[in-house]
Amino acid sequence: MTYCVSLLLNKGLVFMSDTRTNSGVDNVSTYRKMFTWSKPGERVITMLTAGNLATTQTLVSLLDERSKAPAERKPSLLEAPTMFQVASIVGETLREVIESTSPSGQSADSQFGATVILGGQVAPSDPRLFLIYPEGNFIEATEDTRFFQAGETKYGRPILVRAIDPEMSFEEAVKLLLVSFDSTIKANLSVGLPLDLQIYTKDSFAVGAERRFEWDDPYYQSISTSWGESLRTALKALPDYEL
Numbered sequence: 001m002t003y004c005v006s007l008l009l010n011k012g013l014v015f016m017s018d019t020r021t022n023s024g025v026d027n028v029s030t031y032r033k034m035f036t037w038s039k040p041g042e043r044v045i046t047m048l049t050a051g052n053l054a055t056t057q058t059l060v061s062l063l064d065e066r067s068k069a070p071a072e073r074k075p076s077l078l079e080a081p082t083m084f085q086v087a088s089i090v091g092e093t094l095r096e097v098i099e100s101t102s103p104s105g106q107s108a109d110s111q112f113g114a115t116v117i118l119g120g121q122v123a124p125s126d127p128r129l130f131l132i133y134p135e136g137n138f139i140e141a142t143e144d145t146r147f148f149q150a151g152e153t154k155y156g157r158p159i160l161v162r163a164i165d166p167e168m169s170f171e172e173a174v175k176l177l178l179v180s181f182d183s184t185i186k187a188n189l190s191v192g193l194p195l196d197l198q199i200y201t202k203d204s205f206a207v208g209a210e211r212r213f214e215w216d217d218p219y220y221q222s223i224s225t226s227w228g229e230s231l232r233t234a235l236k237a238l239p240d241y242e243l
Contacts (some may be wrong), residue, residue, distance in 0.1 A: 001050075001191060002019050002050045002150070002235070003153070003184050003191040003202065004033060004048035004049070004050050004117055004150045005147060005150075005160070006112070006129055007040055007177070008146050009146070009166055009168060010202075011047070011201065012127055012201045012208070013119045013199070013202075014173045014174065014177065014228075015119065015196075015198045016178075016198075017033040017045050017196050018030060018185075018191050018194075018195055019193070019195070019196065020191055020193075024107075027074065028192075032196060033049045033050070033196070034196045034198060035060050035062060035069055036198065037051070037077050037206075038065075038206070040205060041205050041206075043123065044120050044204075044205060044206065045077055045086055045118070045119075046119055046120055046200065047063075047090065047164060048114055048116070049115075050151035051113050051134070051151075052111060055097055055098060055114040056116075062096075063076075063090065066093075066163045068157060069071055081083060081122065083122050083125065083127075083130070084104075085119065085131040086122065087118055087128075087138050087140075090118055090139060091132050091138050091195060092136055093195075094134065097114075113134040115133060115134065115151070115233070116150070116152045117131055117150050118132055120200065121205065126202070127202055130148075131148040131150070146166055147160055151191070152190060152191050154186070155186075155188060156180035156181060159183060160180055170199050171202075174197060175223060178213070181195055183227075193214060194214050194215075195212065195213040196212055197209075197212070199208050
């Protein structure tokens with residue numbers, strides 16, 4: 001399992017993903033799940049992947065190869081004129097990969113399934129964020145839904161729903177995401193550090209700050225400890241139930 005999140009803010013986009021993959025408790029590995037394509041001054045596209053590792057690796061390899069090869073029938077990620085068309089390309093490619101590997105054809109509950117969070121900006125449009133399903137269809141983030149999750153979503157969702165603010169700074173957004181990930185990691189062994197972070201500033205058309213949080217990262221440990229203490233303090237401050 002995995003956990004990936006992206007936020008659509010007024011200032012831009014923030015992406016975070018874990019790196020754990022496992023086929024049982026005794027077969028745990030670390031793989032990067034965040035991938036980026038860019039043309040400085042024109043576009044930045046970032047993708048987070050969740051699901052079957054073979055499927056997501058094939059998807060990324062195909063998209064990468066087709067972005068480097070001369071265009072034949074249709075534009076690549078680096079040629080599509082809008083983020084909507086980029087999302088269509090990723091969805092079609094994901095469906096193609098699943099159909100080619102599943103003996104019974106594409107299915108949302110197939111063991112070969114995968115889900116993708118795709119975000120970025122193609123000039124001259126604004127940044128956009130999409131959630132792409134195994135079937136190849138997708139939905140887009142709006143003013144009402146400012147974030148997408150993929151993978152093990154339930155443990156980290158409550159803090160996102162309560163605290164996300166489109167006006168928040170990137171620093172506040174990173175803090176929010178680390179709390180969401182810490183809650184998930186403590187509740188589910190299939191999600192784990194290191195965590196990959198990437199920030200994209202609106203209209204910069206360049207990859208922004210990137211960082212990997214390891215287990216012993218001082219800031220991550222500070223957030224984890226402080227959040228636990230703050231929850232206990234808040235619980236004690238609530239009115240007691242009267243028997």
